Amino acid sequence: MKKYLPIYEKGDHKWYCLYKDPKRASHLVGTKEYVIQSGSSVLLTDPGGTEVFPEIVSSIAEIVDFAAIDRVFCTHQDPDVFSSIALWLQIKPDLKVYLPKIWLGFMLHFAGAANTFELIPDEGMSIPLGNLNLQAIPAHYVHSSGNFSLYDPEAKILFSGDIGAAIIPKDGDDPFVKNFDAHLPLIEGFHKRWLGSNEHKNQWCERVLELDLDFLAPQHGLIYQGKMIKTFLEWLHDLKVGQIVY
Numbered sequence: 027m028k029k030y031l032p033i034y035e036k037g038d039h040k041w042y043c044l045y046k047d048p049k050r051a052s053h054l055v056g057t058k059e060y061v062i063q064s065g066s067s068v069l070l071t072d073p074g075g076t077e078v079f080p081e082i083v084s085s086i087a088e089i090v091d092f093a094a095i096d097r098v099f100c101t102h103q104d105p106d107v108f109s110s111i112a113l114w115l116q117i118k119p120d121l122k123v124y125l126p127k128i129w130l131g132f133m134l135h136f137a138g139a140a141n142t143f144e145l146i147p148d149e150g151m152s153i154p155l156g157n158l159n160l161q162a163i164p165a166h167y168v169h170s171s172g173n174f175s176l177y178d179p180e181a182k183i184l185f186s187g188d189i190g191a192a193i194i195p196k197d198g199d200d201p202f203v204k205n206f207d208a209h210l211p212l213i214e215g216f217h218k219r220w221l222g223s224n225e226h227k228n229q230w231c232e233r234v235l236e237l238d239l240d241f242l243a244p245q246h247g248l249i250y251q252g253k254m255i256k257t258f259l260e261w262l263h264d265l266k267v268g269q270i271v272y
């Protein structure tokens with residue numbers, strides 16, 4: 027079972043972060059998943075790879091009523107985001123899977139039917155969850171060609187997928203960034219190599235700087251909180267990406 031941490035709670039509106047997987051093999055990149063609850067609806071972000079599926083199911087069952095999970099949000103198509111979907115659909119065949127529109131034809135090669143997916147158009151969309159309207163915010167080419175972040179304006183949390191991601195050792199998987207300078211070596215190479223477009227990266231940074239945010243929560247690494255968010259966004263804006271650094 028993965029460890030989990032409540033990062034926001036107001037009435038029946040809650041965010042949990044699943045963050046530590048003691049069984050993860052050291053050659054696998056660690057992932058964070060987020061469980062968002064509003065009333066009787068629950069959404070899971072970037073549900074993860076097949077290898078972590080049992081750990082995630084057992085953690086979620088501790089947090090919320092398992093029957094209430096009715097939505098999954100996928101920022102993009104990578105295996106660490108998406109490959110557990112076939113397993114999820116076996117146990118929850120009515121699950122609504124939100125996916126960037128351009129990836130549908132590729133995703134159907136290994137999971138679901140066309141009516142499994144709620145396709146997010148390039149310009150983004152609102153995603154209803156209980157009393158909330160979450161927003162899919164375009165993040166194309168940062169890093170995937172069809173890519174979204176998920177914004178919760180009530181909780182002031184942006185789930186950023188691979189943007190802000192850090193490759194951290196298994197025993198360093200603490201929830202929050204505490205010292206940006208110490209964090210920098212864990213994010214710099216990843217962002218230079220895996221983000222391909224400076225133009226689109228800068229547009230995303232400018233878009234996100236306008237949001238009211240308390241947390242910026244990536245799929246890997248550590249969560250940026252408070253003033254650390256602006257520090258990260260300004261660093262990312264200045265960074266030259268699309269570099270072969272490995």
Ligand SMILES: [Fe+2]
Nearest residue numbers: 102104169188
């Ligand atoms: Fe990715």
Ligand SMILES: [Fe+2]
Nearest residue numbers: 104106188245
């Ligand atoms: Fe990822």
